[in-house]
Amino acid sequence: KQGEETLLIDNSGTDPVFKFAALTEGTYLLTETKAPDGYKLPTKNWTIQVVRNEETGLLEIQIPDDSFLTGNLDEGYNVENEEQSEFPQTGGIGSLSYIAIGLIILMGSLGRYIRKSEN
Structure with missing residues (x-):
């Protein structure tokens, strides 16, 4: 949500990891503001929706345009970064x-x- 920090970032390894924490229902905009060295900064933002499942009452994450992702919700998603041209x-x-x-x-x-x- 606009103006809220709901992200935990771990840059200690070679592959930075981020996890969403304490998300409430709503639509979130994911923006990469700093690309790893040697990689291009993406030109797009990604929308992530947190919705309540009416049958279970649990919150679920929905990503309308998941074409940029590999993986799954249980094991984690990967976002592929494009290397800079030399x-x-x-x-x-x-x-x-x-x-x-x-x-x-x-x-x-x-x-x-x-x-x-x-x-």
């Missing part, structure tokens, strides 16, 4: 040889121009 390395020491060759050609051309101008 950009090609640019610059670096490999470009120095091209710069050196370009400077040598430039200096040779300049020297030839000066000698030709003097004659």
Whole structure:
């Protein structure tokens, strides 16, 4: 619910885990605000509904769009994070040889121009 903190997060392992605690009936919006290093931050939010089962009287969690989940309610759900794209390395020491060759050609051309101008 808006403005309420109902989440327990455990970042101690390699796979962060969160658990909902003391949820009451209502609709909740799940938003990931910080992605793990090397992963993209999701562009969408997820809706989670807590409803009372009329037959049992127990609260149940319903997730209308569960296409982002794997797993089940008893063992836990997994949300797959998408890895960030790696950009090609640019610059670096490999470009120095091209710069050196370009400077040598430039200096040779300049020297030839000066000698030709003097004659």
